[in-house]
Amino acid sequence: MNNIIFVIVDAGSGHRSVASAIEYEINKHKSIKISSQIVDFYHTLNIRSLRYLSFFYKYLTTGCLPVYNFFYKITNHIFVVKFLAFIFYKLNKKTIIKFIKKTNPKIIIVANPSLIGHLFSYVRSDCKFDFQLITLVTDPVTFHKSWITPKTDLFIVTTEKAFDKILNYYPNDQIKLVNFPVHRCFFENNLSKIHARNLLDIDKSKFTILVTGGGFGAGFSISLIKHLETSFPDYQFLCVTGSNEKKYKKLKKQLSKNSYTFGFINQMNILMAASDIIISKAGPSTIYECIAMNRPLIVNKIVGQQEIGNLEIIQEYSQGWYCQSNNEITNTIKKIHDKLDNPLDNINFNSTISRKIGSNQISEIIISRMSKSLIDSQV
Numbered sequence: 001m002n003n004i005i006f007v008i009v010d011a012g013s014g015h016r017s018v019a020s021a022i023e024y025e026i027n028k029h030k031s032i033k034i035s036s037q038i039v040d041f042y043h044t045l046n047i048r049s050l051r052y053l054s055f056f057y058k059y060l061t062t063g064c065l066p067v068y069n070f071f072y073k074i075t076n077h078i079f080v081v082k083f084l085a086f087i088f089y090k091l092n093k094k095t096i097i098k099f100i101k102k103t104n105p106k107i108i109i110v111a112n113p114s115l116i117g118h119l120f121s122y123v124r125s126d127c128k129f130d131f132q133l134i135t136l137v138t139d140p141v142t143f144h145k146s147w148i149t150p151k152t153d154l155f156i157v158t159t160e161k162a163f164d165k166i167l168n169y170y171p172n173d174q175i176k177l178v179n180f181p182v183h184r185c186f187f188e189n190n191l192s193k194i195h196a197r198n199l200l201d202i203d204k205s206k207f208t209i210l211v212t213g214g215g216f217g218a219g220f221s222i223s224l225i226k227h228l229e230t231s232f233p234d235y236q237f238l239c240v241t242g243s244n245e246k247k248y249k250k251l252k253k254q255l256s257k258n259s260y261t262f263g264f265i266n267q268m269n270i271l272m273a274a275s276d277i278i279i280s281k282a283g284p285s286t287i288y289e290c291i292a293m294n295r296p297l298i299v300n301k302i303v304g305q306q307e308i309g310n311l312e313i314i315q316e317y318s319q320g321w322y323c324q325s326n327n328e329i330t331n332t333i334k335k336i337h338d339k340l341d342n343p344l345d346n347i348n349f350n351s352t353i354s355r356k357i358g359s360n361q362i363s364e365i366i367i368s369r370m371s372k373s374l375i376d377s378q379v
Contacts, residue, residue: 003035003105004035004366005105006019006022006037006109008040008112009116013242017268019111020183024184025357025362026366029363032370037103041112041114041116045099046095069305072305073305075144075145084115085118085122088115089118093123107134110135111136113137113144115146117135117146117149121152133149133154134152134155134366134369136156136181136362138284140157140313141310141312142309142310144305152170153369155170155174157178158181158284160177178358178362178365181362182288184357187357189273189292191270191274193276195273197274200274206258207232207235207236207337208274208277209279210272211238211240212268212271213242221300221301222247222250224300225259228326228330232333236259237255238274239261240262240268241263242263245263268289269289269293275295278297279297279300280297280298281300281301282301282311282322283303287310288313290319290320296321298321
């Protein structure tokens with residue numbers, strides 16, 4: 001069996017959703033036998049020193065963003081990244097080697113910037129492992145220098161700006177430009193708003209707003225929900241707090257009968273299909289999912305320096321607004337509502353948006369490299 005491993009860190013839900021979208025496309029291929037799995041690197045390998053990084057990220061992005069941005073800036077240098085990666089590698093080399101021997105991967109796809117690519121690059125060089133290393137840069141515009149993995153075989157990027165930045169470090173033939181990997185279900189959505197609302201057991205006729213804040217709930221604001229309930233008493237709200245149990249329990253107690261609370265979910269496409277407007281932080285997965293489903297997006301928060309450039313995406317496609325206050329959000333909702341002739345209609349956004357499914361493009365690249373590797377091994 002030919003093993004493909006997607007290596008992520010569960011810092012929110014974006015990295016996992018990207019990996020899941022590509023894995024779904026790979027599993028559809030019958031030409032060669034492939035076994036794929038998604039691995040949360042820090043927890044699967046049970047590396048305590050690295051697990052603290054994940055906890056550190058969650059704590060700072062949900063409660064102390066200025067400190068997170070400070071650490072982002074001081075570590076956003078190639079020499080700092082290499083120094084940190086070298087230390088973590090020396091401390092955890094045996095554990096990483098054990099993981100490689102156990103899983104026997106043919107291709108490792110790194111879909112997170114947290115030093116992971118460096119660790120696999122180092123162990124491959126030291127121990128002469130023959131797996132291919134692919135770095136999938138999931139931050140489309142603004143990305144941390146830890147994405148620049150040494151001796152990677154291929155970089156996959158999703159915007160021309162990211163492509164140009166990687167060109168400063170790697171040659172053109174080692175970089176592939178594709179569409180952002182969104183799950184096929186967002187592009188091939190067959191659910192009408194009424195059908196989706198029936199599935200969720202909510203009112204079929206009310207104007208519906210989805211409010212989400214990412215996997216950790218870092219961009220979720222309870223005060224915003226209360227403000228919206230007061231401003232739009234005839235609307236209904238779908239509130240997704242992610243894995244943030246504290247916000248989930250607090251919200252569950254305080255919301256009106258027109259609001260529905262969800263924790264961490266795997267069926268965001270159904271909630272989006274049921275919605276007229278989506279309010280979210282500037283996470284790239286949510287932005288591109290809204291584009292795929294033709295839903296207007298209001299960005300209410302930028303969580304981390306890496307999300308700053310994502311505002312360019314919604315401006316490029318004319319599909320969203322960045323609102324920095326509750327009143328701005330309220331006024332924007334009114335403008336969007338006024339553009340809809342019927343509450344069950346959608347606004348027709350930029351028709352020039354490419355409908356190529358990025359997750360399928362990436363799966364084709366991976367399978368092609370896997371097939372070539374098999375042929376070369378038989379020669």
